Amino acid sequence: MHLELVGIKKTFIDEKQGKETSAIAHIDLQIEDGQFISIVGPRGCGKTTLLRIISGLEKSFDGEVFLDGQKILKPNHEVALVFQQYALFPWRTMCQNIEMGLEIMGIGKLERRSMAEEYIRSFGMNGFEDQYPCQLSGGMQQRVAIARSLIMNPKVVLMDEPFGSLDSQTRNDMQEFLMDLWLKRNLTIIFVTHNVDEAVFLSDRIVVLSKRPARVLRAFEFNSPRPRDRTSKVANDIRREIIGILRQERTALVCGQ
Amino acid sequence: MGRYLPLLLLICLWQLLCSLGFFPSYVLPSPIEIINAFQALLTIGMPPGHLLYNHVLYSLYRVGLGFSLACVLGIPLGLLMGWFPQFYRLFSPIIELVRPIPPLAWIPIAIVWLGIGIRSAVFIIFLGAFFPVLLNTASGVLSINPILVDAAKTLNATQKDIFFKVLVPGSLPSIFVGMRIGMGVAWMTLVAAEFTGVKEGYGLGFMIMTARDIQRPDEILAGMCIIGMIGFTIDWLLRRWESSIKPWE
Numbered sequence A: 001m002h003l004e005l006v007g008i009k010k011t012f013i014d015e016k017q018g019k020e021t022s023a024i025a026h027i028d029l030q031i032e033d034g035q036f037i038s039i040v041g042p043r044g045c046g047k048t049t050l051l052r053i054i055s056g057l058e059k060s061f062d063g064e065v066f067l068d069g070q071k072i073l074k075p076n077h078e079v080a081l082v083f084q085q086y087a088l089f090p091w092r093t094m095c096q097n098i099e100m101g102l103e104i105m106g107i108g109k110l111e112r113r114s115m116a117e118e119y120i121r122s123f124g125m126n127g128f129e130d131q132y133p134c135q136l137s138g139g140m141q142q143r144v145a146i147a148r149s150l151i152m153n154p155k156v157v158l159m160d161e162p163f164g165s166l167d168s169q170t171r172n173d174m175q176e177f178l179m180d181l182w183l184k185r186n187l188t189i190i191f192v193t194h195n196v197d198e199a200v201f202l203s204d205r206i207v208v209l210s211k212r213p214a215r216v217l218r219a220f221e222f223n224s225p226r227p228r229d230r231t232s233k234v235a236n237d238i239r240r241e242i243i244g245i246l247r248q249e250r251t252a253l254v255c256g257q
Numbered sequence B: 001m002g003r004y005l006p007l008l009l010l011i012c013l014w015q016l017l018c019s020l021g022f023f024p025s026y027v028l029p030s031p032i033e034i035i036n037a038f039q040a041l042l043t044i045g046m047p048p049g050h051l052l053y054n055h056v057l058y059s060l061y062r063v064g065l066g067f068s069l070a071c072v073l074g075i076p077l078g079l080l081m082g083w084f085p086q087f088y089r090l091f092s093p094i095i096e097l098v099r100p101i102p103p104l105a106w107i108p109i110a111i112v113w114l115g116i117g118i119r120s121a122v123f124i125i126f127l128g129a130f131f132p133v134l135l136n137t138a139s140g141v142l143s144i145n146p147i148l149v150d151a152a153k154t155l156n157a158t159q160k161d162i163f164f165k166v167l168v169p170g171s172l173p174s175i176f177v178g179m180r181i182g183m184g185v186a187w188m189t190l191v192a193a194e195f196t197g198v199k200e201g202y203g204l205g206f207m208i209m210t211a212r213d214i215q216r217p218d219e220i221l222a223g224m225c226i227i228g229m230i231g232f233t234i235d236w237l238l239r240r241w242e243s244s245i246k247p248w249e
Helices: A047-055 A094-105 A109-122 A138-150 A168-185 A196-202 A233-255 B002-019 B031-043 B052-083 B085-098 B103-114 B118-142 B146-154 B159-193 B204-213 B217-245
Strands: A002-014 A019-032 A036-040 A062-067 A079-082 A156-160 A189-192 A205-209 A214-221
Touching: A002 A047, A019 A047, A036 A196, A047 A079, A047 A156, A047 A189, A079 A138, A079 B146, A094 A109, A094 A138, A094 B159, A109 A138, A138 A168, A168 A196, A196 A233, A205 A233, A214 A233, B002 B031, B031 B052, B031 B217, B052 B085, B052 B118, B052 B159, B052 B204, B052 B217, B085 B118, B103 B118, B103 B159, B118 B159, B146 B159, B159 B204, B159 B217, B204 B217
Parallel strands: A019 A214, A036 A189, A036 A205, A079 A156, A156 A189
Antiparallel strands: A002 A019, A002 A062, A205 A214
């Protein structure tokens, strides 16, 4: 797997007012197989837009996204996207949600049910198969959303602040859950967050974006072994540096520069 | 049960005032007289020989036909209007113009077009039910979180998959609201619709109009109660059906 973003640029056009807003100024990025990359940046800096571009959901932008040399033109199962609001289908049970992609592929009822059950077991969600999303906790809902993407065997998993709406304890649990998953399944993950601690705990590489219009300010390589100590000296140093950069960006934003 | 107590008291008071002779029975019959009239409708019929259950069946048949037609046309059109903005732009001005015309105002032209008989009656009932079904379906589609459509797309969904696996189930709650409102309106237009569609000499609307012709307020009121109770029962059945096919709410 090799994902390459070349000269990504995105401008929103407000047709009514004839106004153009630049969301992404210029981003080049290369992601290698098995990497865990976090993208951090100030609120509203175009992180979500970037993920939508990579996933193929966003159609109008400049630049190109290549997955294994193939240009990504429309959304498909090779690039999974996990949303902050989970985006589970409320009318489907846990199992039916996880099966959705398989169902679309035309895989038989029994086969997809047993595939989904395997995920449910390994994600520790037994006993909730036939519950509807509204009956599940936030952490559980997000695990269902992750299972729904992974069952399609994606080459790369995009995650848009997946733990943003969880309380801090559940959030820590979910970070460890994800880390475990990444280690066991050799996933490639692009993880958008504005939580620096989370990025430092999880990633091999942290890309810091500027305020809108977004460009890459710095990229940190961080190769300490896992599981990581959240309070080690290296982790703290990187955290301090990133927080410093982000604070500068915020001040610039306030001053309107 | 306690919440029906005021109703019970009201009926008792009504009976009492009638027994004491406050209202003459040709103006306001007492509850007991209405119950007797109900029995007469069951056994003798109004007009005599036309028994109550036949009136009920004819009315249900007309409402069923008009309502089904409204659903068969309203739901697909509503889904299309909700999903394709072009469709919405095409139809909404027409709908905005036609919808404020009360179904009953269509009766004269319905008679001109379709003659006196079941066709006009069904047409009027259809008009009453169609707009609530259509508009609620469309707004149901519009209220679906776009993120669900995006999620389906990243799972390889085609337009057809999105339509059947996201839009239809996602708008189901609104479709049911539309159907319940539509059924309510359909049932309400029934009596008036049957002024036009009574060649067969049956129908609850026809029945109470006949009762009026021969000055039987007890049978009119009994007929009104029956119409109300059937309307209530149909709504209850729709709600039961609703909760059985969408257990996630």
